[in-house]
Amino acid sequence: MTQSMHRSHRVAGALVGSAVGDALGAPFEFGPPGQLTARFPVPARGARTEMCGGGSLGWAPGEFTDDTQMALLVATSLVDNAGPDLADVFARFTRWADANPPDIGNQTRAVLSSGRPWDVAAAEHFARSGHAAGNGGLMRTTPAAIWFSRAGTEATMDGARRISALTHGDPSAGEGAAILHELMRVALEGGDPLDAVEPALALVAEEHRDRWATVLDPAWTPADATESNGAVWPTLGQAMWALRTGRDFAEVLRLVVDLGGDTDTVACVAGGLAGAVFGMGGIPSRWASALHGRVPGHGEKLWRLADLQQLAAALDGAAQQSYDPGVIPRIGPAEVLPGIWAANLDGARYSEQDFAVISLCRLGEPFEHELQRMAYVADNEHNSDLDVVLADVLEDMAALRAEGHRLLVHCHGGASRTGLVLRAWLMRTEGMAADEATAHVAARWPHLGLWNASFTAALDRLAVQSPGADRP
Numbered sequence: 462m463t464q465s466m467h468r469s470h471r472v473a474g475a476l477v478g479s480a481v482g483d484a485l486g487a488p489f490e491f492g493p494p495g496q497l498t499a500r501f502p503v504p505a506r507g508a509r510t511e512m513c514g515g516g517s518l519g520w521a522p523g524e525f526t527d528d529t530q531m532a533l534l535v536a537t538s539l540v541d542n543a544g545p546d547l548a549d550v551f552a553r554f555t556r557w558a559d560a561n562p563p564d565i566g567n568q569t570r571a572v573l574s575s576g577r578p579w580d581v582a583a584a585e586h587f588a589r590s591g592h593a594a595g596n597g598g599l600m601r602t603t604p605a606a607i608w609f610s611r612a613g614t615e616a617t618m619d620g621a622r623r624i625s626a627l628t629h630g631d632p633s634a635g636e637g638a639a640i641l642h643e644l645m646r647v648a649l650e651g652g653d654p655l656d657a658v659e660p661a662l663a664l665v666a667e668e669h670r671d672r673w674a675t676v677l678d679p680a681w682t683p684a685d686a687t688e689s690n691g692a693v694w695p696t697l698g699q700a701m702w703a704l705r706t707g708r709d710f711a712e713v714l715r716l717v718v719d720l721g722g723d724t725d726t727v728a729c730v731a732g733g734l735a736g737a738v739f740g741m742g743g744i745p746s747r748w749a750s751a752l753h754g755r756v757p758g759h760g761e762k763l764w765r766l767a768d769l770q771q772l773a774a775a776l777d778g779a780a781q782q783s784y785d786p787g788v789i790p791r792i793g794p795a796e797v798l799p800g801i802w803a804a805n806l807d808g809a810r811y812s813e814q815d816f817a818v819i820s821l822c823r824l825g826e827p828f829e830h831e832l833q834r835m836a837y838v839a840d841n842e843h844n845s846d847l848d849v850v851l852a853d854v855l856e857d858m859a860a861l862r863a864e865g866h867r868l869l870v871h872c873h874g875g876a877s878r879t880g881l882v883l884r885a886w887l888m889r890t891e892g893m894a895a896d897e898a899t900a901h902v903a904a905r906w907p908h909l910g911l912w913n914a915s916f917t918a919a920l921d922r923l924a925v926q927s928p929g930a931d932r933p
Contacts, residue, residue, distance in 0.1 A: 467843040469779060470740035471649050472607055476536075476773040477766065478710065478736020479603040481748045482728030483528040486718045488516035494721035504711070505747075506860035508817075508832055512751040518563050523751025525764075527564040528600040528729040530557065530756045533764065533772070535624060536604035540775045545605075545620060551579030551627050553759070560758030566597040572628045579627065587630025594633045596696040598625030600726045602638050603733035606645035607776040617642045618664060629693075636669045637693040640677070641730065644701075648737035655679075655705060677701055683720050690722040700731035709849075710735045710743040741770070741837045742846030745853055750827070750835045766835060767825055792875045797883055797906045801858075801868045805875030805908070816869035817861045819854060821878035832866065840877050840913055847919045854882055855889050876910030881919070883909075888923055895920040 489496045501511045514522035534553040542549055551573075558565060558573035571590075572583045602621055609620040618639035625638040643661040644654035658677050665673055675681065676698030683702060686695040699717055707713035713735040717727045736744060752766050762768075774780070793804030794812045802816065809818055810828050817832035827833050836854050838844060858868055872878035880902060887898040895917070903909045911917070 466651065466740050466845045468649060468651075468777070469774065470742060470837070470843070470846065471651070471737045472777045472779075473741040473770045473773045473837070474710075474736030474739060474744060475603055475607060475645060475649065475733050476532075476736070476776070477741060477749055477752070477769050478739075478744055479532065479729045479733035480525050480529045480752055480754075480769060481736075481744055482714055482717070482730070482732025483525045483600075483725050484512060484520070484523050484752060484754075485714055485732075485748060486724035486726070486728035487518075487520045487524070487526050488513055489718055489721070489724040490516055491723070492721055495719050496721065497715060497718040504745075504856070506857045507864045508861070508866070510747045510751070512748055521753075523748075523753055525752065525754040526725050527562055527566070527569075528726055529754060530562060531569075531597075531601035532604050533756050534759070535601055536608075536772050536776055539604065539608045540772070545608075545623065547623060547627060548579045550624065551582075554627065556758040557756060558758075562757040566595055568592075568595045569597045569628045572630075583626055583628050583630040585630075592631075594631040594693050595629065595691055596634075596637075596693045596723065596726050596730075598627075598629040598634045598638050599641060599693055599696055600729050602641060603645065603729075604772075604776055606642040606733070607649065607773065609642060610646035610649050611778060614643055614646065614664070617646045618661075632666060633669050633672070634693045636665045636673060637697050640665065640673060641697060641734075644734060645737055648734065654734060654738065655701075658701070673697075679705065690720065690727050696723065696727050696730055699727050700734060703731050704734055704738065707735070710739040711745055711748075739849075740846050742844065742850040744837075746834045746836045746850075747857055749837075750833060765827060767823060770823070792908055793871070794869050795906065797902060798886065800862055801870060801883070801886065803875060803879050803883060803906050803908075804869060804871040805879075806871060806873045808875065809869050809871035812869055815867065817866040819858060819868060819870045819882065821854075821870070821872040821882060832861070838872075838878050838881075840872070842913075842915050844915060844919075847915065848922060851882070851885055851919060851923065855885060858882075858886060859890075874910070875906075875908045877913050877916065880906070880909040880911070881913070881916045884920060885923055888920065895924050 505511050512523045514520050538550045555573050572586050575582050605624050609617040621638035621642035622635035625635040640661045644657050647657040648654045676694045683699050690696050703713045703716040717731045718724045789807050791808040793808035794802040797803045818830050820835045821838050870882050883902045884898040887893045
């Protein structure tokens with residue numbers, strides 16, 4: 462299941478993947494099985510995608526829910542305090558709950574509105590009710606899994622239990638979060654989380670181990686669940702079932718959303734795991750590009766894809782990238798191929814609004830264009846998932862062209878990454894050989910950059926799959 466991949470791609474994939482799952486599942490929450498596939502029997506790559514919005518709460522397309530809102534509160538607390546401050550996390554949760562978010566779990570609301578101190582509120586609620594094994598502690602834990610993963614298994618699982626216990630007093634919920642943390646830690650290190658299940662179970666409190674072993678057994682399927690997937694056990698069980706079954710990130714997410722029920726939360730958990738396994742490049746750009754949302758009670762900041770990628774790096778202790786290029790001379794847009802234009806960053810940013818923009822570099826803010834796809838490509842040798850990203854970009858381009866859109870392809874300088882996609886497009890659609898495509902683009906786009914050897918290798922691999930690959 463795993464492949465060689467730079468850790469930063471897995472870290473970004475985990476945090477963004479969890480939010481993507483949340484937003485993808487939100488419109489189908491509490492509905493019957495099979496809704497996603499019934500509405501989208503094939504991938505929707507044109508102007509309208511599976512990030513359709515709607516549902517009982519009227520989510521906008523790509524808008525994340527309380528799952529990601531709470532995750533962002535955990536994440537920002539960890540970063541701001543350079544580590545776990547449970548009282549601070551609880552205070553952030555309470556401020557959020559007091560702002561009346563449109564979606565909040567009953568268990569979480571009861572604890573956060575109790576007025577009790579952070580270190581007793583959840584335990585007292587559990588003592589009174591006996592019911593506190595919902596999936597609310599599981600849905601928000603991906604940021605903490607990233608943070609603690611650097612400190613090893615013991616710290617990773619202990620951190621999960623402590624943060625879960627802020628709102629969920631049942632130790633079963635904490636053990637589920639601890640398992641998820643350890644599986645995520647293994648995936649972020651490049652290991653296979655499926656192989657990590659048994660060792661993780663050995664570290665679960667004995668009184669809870671059998672129940673968790675049941676839902677995490679390779680033979681278990683969602684049909685075997687004894688509770689709704691609002692409970693913690695089937696939520697993680699279904700996420701792991703989808704991870705075992707799906708061939709890529711998109712299929713994992715489709716499988717869990719099609720289960721129905723608490724679709725946003727199960728897809729959020731599955732998306733975090735699948736993102737750590739398949740990396741940021743494995744997440745369809747049409748889904749990631751649409752991500753957005755605010756956190757009630759915590760200002761008017763609109764969180765988007767670049768913010769999540771920055772936050773993921775901060776959680777992993779990585780250096781922060783600047784997404785502000787300053788003022789750069791505009792290059793393009795220029796029509797290089799029929800219906801396909803090229804530009805550099807500012808040439809694209811300030812282009813006519815009717816372009817469908819294919820962005821191949823990191824952006825601080827998306828453009829004002831109605832249609833924009835942001836692909837995860839670095840101009841270095843770390844793109845182990847480059848073939849997947851390139852295929853995703855080309856398929857989206859084909860769908861958008863079929864709808865009659867003018868396409869504008871760009872990266873920061875308009876040279877290397879832009880040239881990669883333009884050449885790949887010719888190879889895919891015209892059956893050109895790599896050298897032929899390179900010469901064709903170079904004659905029409907003098908800014909073409911050819912310094913990245915990994916891009917050349919990707920085109921060589923693409924040549925085997927292209928329509929003209931077996932020409933004499």
